[in-house]
Amino acid sequence: MTLFLAIYGKGGIGKSTTSANLSAALALKGARVLQIGCDPKHDSTFPLTGHLQNTVIDVLNEVNFHHEEIEVDDVVKVGFAGVNTLEAGGPPAGSGCGGYVVGETVKLLHEFGLYNKYDVILFDVLGDVVCGGFSVPLNYADYALIIACNDFDSIFAANRLCLAVEQKSERYKVRLAGIIANRVDHELGGGTTLLDEFAARVGTRVVAQIPYHDLIRRSRLAGKTLFELDHPDQVICTTPFEQLAEYLLNGPLAEVPQPMGDREIFEVIGGW
Amino acid sequence: MTLFLAIYGKGGIGKSTTSANLSAALALKGARVLQIGCDPKHDSTFPLTGHLQNTVIDVLNEVNFHHEEIEVDDVVKVGFAGVNTLEAGGPPAGSGCGGYVVGETVKLLHEFGLYNKYDVILFDVLGDVVCGGFSVPLNYADYALIIACNDFDSIFAANRLCLAVEQKSERYKVRLAGIIANRVDHELGGGTTLLDEFAARVGTRVVAQIPYHDLIRRSRLAGKTLFELDHPDQVICTTPFEQLAEYLLNGPLAEVPQPMGDREIFEVIGGW
Numbered sequence: 001m002t003l004f005l006a007i008y009g010k011g012g013i014g015k016s017t018t019s020a021n022l023s024a025a026l027a028l029k030g031a032r033v034l035q036i037g038c039d040p041k042h043d044s045t046f047p048l049t050g051h052l053q054n055t056v057i058d059v060l061n062e063v064n065f066h067h068e069e070i071e072v073d074d075v076v077k078v079g080f081a082g083v084n085t086l087e088a089g090g091p092p093a094g095s096g097c098g099g100y101v102v103g104e105t106v107k108l109l110h111e112f113g114l115y116n117k118y119d120v121i122l123f124d125v126l127g128d129v130v131c132g133g134f135s136v137p138l139n140y141a142d143y144a145l146i147i148a149c150n151d152f153d154s155i156f157a158a159n160r161l162c163l164a165v166e167q168k169s170e171r172y173k174v175r176l177a178g179i180i181a182n183r184v185d186h187e188l189g190g191g192t193t194l195l196d197e198f199a200a201r202v203g204t205r206v207v208a209q210i211p212y213h214d215l216i217r218r219s220r221l222a223g224k225t226l227f228e229l230d231h232p233d234q235v236i237c238t239t240p241f242e243q244l245a246e247y248l249l250n251g252p253l254a255e256v257p258q259p260m261g262d263r264e265i266f267e268v269i270g271g272w
Numbered sequence: 273m274t275l276f277l278a279i280y281g282k283g284g285i286g287k288s289t290t291s292a293n294l295s296a297a298l299a300l301k302g303a304r305v306l307q308i309g310c311d312p313k314h315d316s317t318f319p320l321t322g323h324l325q326n327t328v329i330d331v332l333n334e335v336n337f338h339h340e341e342i343e344v345d346d347v348v349k350v351g352f353a354g355v356n357t358l359e360a361g362g363p364p365a366g367s368g369c370g371g372y373v374v375g376e377t378v379k380l381l382h383e384f385g386l387y388n389k390y391d392v393i394l395f396d397v398l399g400d401v402v403c404g405g406f407s408v409p410l411n412y413a414d415y416a417l418i419i420a421c422n423d424f425d426s427i428f429a430a431n432r433l434c435l436a437v438e439q440k441s442e443r444y445k446v447r448l449a450g451i452i453a454n455r456v457d458h459e460l461g462g463g464t465t466l467l468d469e470f471a472a473r474v475g476t477r478v479v480a481q482i483p484y485h486d487l488i489r490r491s492r493l494a495g496k497t498l499f500e501l502d503h504p505d506q507v508i509c510t511t512p513f514e515q516l517a518e519y520l521l522n523g524p525l526a527e528v529p530q531p532m533g534d535r536e537i538f539e540v541i542g543g544w
């Protein structure tokens with residue numbers, strides 16, 4: 001049985017950095033992993049391959065959307081620790097829809113017979129809008145994970161994501177496996193105070209804390225996962241991903257969140 | 273003739289802060305202004321009113337989408353310097369579409385006879401996705417303005433916005449009036465070096481520079497425009513908005529941008 005994960009969060013919050021290092025940690029534990037980037041930036045898999053790969057939409061455009069003319073290797077590459085990588089890409093600027101892009105990608109996986117080939121399939125999805133289109137990965141996912149940091153904007157986006165998971169859980173199998181706290185800084189950033197408050201209010205938990213660390217920033221720029229770097233602080237940075245991989249493979253939380261009202265969140269998390 | 277402006281930019285870049293202070297500057301020069309927030313966060317007009325107003329979708333929901341039961345005052349409020357404010361809101365989390373929300377809002381403006389009542393109508397729109405839905409304001413706009421700061425992520429979003437403006441300019445009147453540089457920091461943030469490079473490449477210009485200043489951050493938190501604050505640095509912060517208002521009222525640039533390719537932008541702006 002393939003485990004489908006959907007990693008969501010506000011743009012720039014660290015979804016791709018987290019996804020790539022989580023995929024690496026899962027693969028190092030022996031899992032066969034496919035990571036699918038669903039962000040117009042199409043740089044989700046860069047830390048795993050060191051390259052910007054062509055998106056599904058780019059490749060389909062080249063063959064005028066004749067699926068039968070595409071080979072698997074045109075869209076699926078192999079990265080660090082054998083993680084397979086695929087970039088769905090974003091809707092064409094000004095006209096497309098995020099939902100269509102994800103739908104086309106899942107169709108291709110079925111046509112290639114890849115849909116059930118992996119132990120874990122991980123969607124890395126932009127979570128700023130949470131419209132019908134960008135929620136499509138929730139139709140396939142077993143678990144959603146929300147990445148946020150200890151600030152209002154990313155928590156506001158996390159609350160809308162909880163709303164989407166709550167709604168989708170009525171008709172689909174998806175459940176919330178928790179909040180991943182990124183850029184955690186106990187000295188200057190308040191640790192996870194706001195995140196803990198938010199998680200408690202919506203009925204979930206912070207299941208991983210990833211430190212704000214320059215090594216993480218530089219690994220991303222270098223197109224490498226944290227597991228490939230030789231640095232005294234490597235273990236501080238890789239441990240949260242190993243623990244997260246362990247948590248997900250051994251039966252994570254499976255909750256239906258109770259999101260806060262829009263006004264309530266401004267009061268509780270203090271957007272002001 | 274009403275001047276329609278569409279202000280776009282990545283989430284958290286400072287669209288609402290900029291829109292509210294620009295609306296205020298325009299109103300203080302005598303223009304009748306309507307500001308329309310088109311972001312799920314629906315806090316675009318907060319600096320003008322000090323309140324979170326109900327969104328069009330909230331209000332329509334209450335009357336089961338019977339437009340005829342809504343009064344103007346249910347959705348249009350009055351803020352600082354007489355600026356009229358309206359929050360379109362975002363697509364319902366998990367199911368709606370950004371395009372539908374904006375379409376409903378414009379329909380209401382026509383029904384209330386407001387579409388041509390103002391000197392300036394300003395749309396404040398989330399620019400992370402630039403899909404068909406969130407591009408709808410470009411169908412009504414005379415000018416698009418893109419807010420970015422001197423970093424890769426916001427410039428990547430700006431490039432996709434240029435792509436959308438280029439495409440829309442074939443069938444609609446919209447043209448690009450330039451880039452607004454926000455959070456400009458000459459000491460620590462590199463000034464506008466990357467933005468100038470980007471603007472030159474796509475055939476536009478940086479038309480305003482708004483400093484990174486704690487007074488701007490605090491004004492937003494306080495629910496006030498910069499024009500209402502009594503502080504020695506007030507003039508440094510309000511001047512860019514007055515100059516921008518002057519520029520827009522006196523015939524701005526009207527360009528069709530030539531966006532960079534996705535790969536090119538990673539190389540030139542150095543996402544890595």
Ligand SMILES: Nc1ncnc2c1ncn2[C@@H]1O[C@H](COP(=O)(O)OP(=O)(O)O)[C@@H](O)[C@H]1O
Pocket residue numbers: 009010011012013014015016017018182183184210211212213214216217218220221
């Ligand atoms: N824990 C962290 N510590 C330091 N920098 C980080 C951390 N997580 C992410 N970053 C940096 O933040 C930027 C955005 O990360 P990215 O993973 O691309 O975000 P997203 O995929 O959500 O848009 C990158 O430059 C990355 O290096």
Ligand SMILES: Nc1ncnc2c1ncn2[C@@H]1O[C@H](COP(=O)(O)OP(=O)(O)O)[C@@H](O)[C@H]1O
Pocket residue numbers: 281282283284285286287288289290454455456482483484485486488489490492493
């Ligand atoms: N020039 C600036 N200097 C300092 N802080 C700023 C500046 N512009 C915006 N901010 C802060 O950035 C945050 C996001 O701004 P906001 O206008 O809400 O962004 P958006 O509407 O693009 O999501 C706010 O907390 C605001 O105070």
Ligand code: SF4
Pocket residue numbers: 091096097098099129131132133134363368369370371401403404405406
């Ligand atoms: S559903 Fe979402 S991604 Fe699709 S067009 Fe609408 S706002 Fe854009």
Ligand SMILES: [Mg+2]
Pocket residue numbers: 015016017039041043044
């Ligand atoms: Mg990403």
Ligand SMILES: [Mg+2]
Pocket residue numbers: 287288289311313315316
């Ligand atoms: Mg805003």
